[in-house]
Amino acid sequence: xxxxxxxxxxxxxxxxxxxxxxxxxxxxxxxxxxxxxxxxxxxxxxxxxxxxxxxxxxxxxxxxxxxxxxxxxxxxxxxxxxxxxxxxxxxxxxxxxxxxxxxxxxxxxxxxxxxxxxxxxxxxxxxxxxxxxxxxxxxxxxxxxxxxxxxxxxxxxxxxxxxxxxxxxxxxxxxxxxxxxxxxxxxxxxxxxxxxxxxxxxxxxxxxxxxxxxxxxxxxx
Numbered sequence: 001x002x003x004x005x006x007x008x009x010x011x012x013x014x015x016x017x018x019x020x021x022x023x024x025x026x027x028x029x030x031x032x033x034x035x036x037x038x039x040x041x042x043x044x045x046x047x048x049x050x051x052x053x054x055x056x057x058x059x060x061x062x063x064x065x066x067x068x069x070x071x072x073x074x075x076x077x078x079x080x081x082x083x084x085x086x087x088x089x090x091x092x093x094x095x096x097x098x099x100x101x102x103x104x105x106x107x108x109x110x111x112x113x114x115x116x117x118x119x120x121x122x123x124x125x126x127x128x129x130x131x132x133x134x135x136x137x138x139x140x141x142x143x144x145x146x147x148x149x150x151x152x153x154x155x156x157x158x159x160x161x162x163x164x165x166x167x168x169x170x171x172x173x174x175x176x177x178x179x180x181x182x183x184x185x186x187x188x189x190x191x192x193x194x195x196x197x198x199x200x201x202x203x204x205x206x207x208x209x210x211x212x213x214x215x216x217x218x219x220x221x
Contacts, residue, residue, distance in 0.1 A: 015042050017055055021063035028067025028128060028152070032096040035060070039156050043163030053164055057156045064121075064152035065145065068131040072144060075135030083132060101129060109133035114143055121151025 020042050027033045039060050046053040075083055087097040108126050109116045110133070117139070120130030134144050 012041065012045060015045055016051070017059040020056060020059040021066070024060045024063025024156075025067040025070070028064040028131075029070050030095055030097060030128065030132075032128075035064070035155070035159060039159035040163030040166065043160040044167050046160075047164045047167030053160055057153065057160050060156040060160075061149060061153045064156065065149050068117075068148045068152070069145075071129070071131035072135040072139075072141075075132040076138055080136050083136065102132060105129035106133040106136065109137065114139060114147060117144055118147040118151040121148065121155050127155070 020038060023033065023038045024035060027035045027038065039056065042051060042056040042060070043053055045051050046056050078086075084099050084102060086092045087099050087102045092098070105120075105126055108120060108123075109130060112119060116126075117130055117134050120126040123130075131144070131148065
């Protein structure tokens with residue numbers, strides 16, 4: 001517990017507007033890093049008087065927009081074949097990507113159109129990847145910016161409100177909240193590791209199955 005407390009203290013000490021923007025850029029790209037461990041903690045720090053709550057939301061929204069723009073242009077210029085190939089690669093699986101996830105985000109975009117880049121920012125399973133089908137479809141960039149900024153801004157406001165009032169809860173009602181947050185953070189890291197290993201195992205099983213199918217197909221001839 002002391003180890004995680006040390007990490008949390010270091011993290012909170014280095015959490016500022018710049019690092020918020022950088023972390024949210026990472027979160028909004030294809031790299032698996034949750035906004036739930038950025039904005040609520042920054043808002044918690046703002047409640048202590050060390051940051052401005054409006055600055056937290058602004059920095060988080062700018063970062064989310066930057067990450068989404070990275071995804072948009074990568075998808076636009078790489079094209080669908082390379083995007084799907086990367087999602088199915090070893091590196092893609094390490095980043096918790098998959099062809100199924102990309103296809104799900106693309107179907108969501110096809111179903112809801114441009115507004116999906118707004119609504120999708122509020123949907124956990126789609127939020128990080130919705131900018132990829134927008135890039136593949138070469139959505140109007142101005143509209144993409146407006147919808148993405150609006151959706152990301154609303155999501156960050158929700159998280160900021162949660163984090164801001166967690167400080168009041170901790171001080172008045174729940175003195176052990178900090179320990180619970182540390183435990184949740186540790187559980188999240190463990191979950192990421194387990195999920196990544198499961199994806200690797202699933203990929204090996206699929207490859208083995210494909211190899212058997214190819215062998216059986218050859219033997220029939």
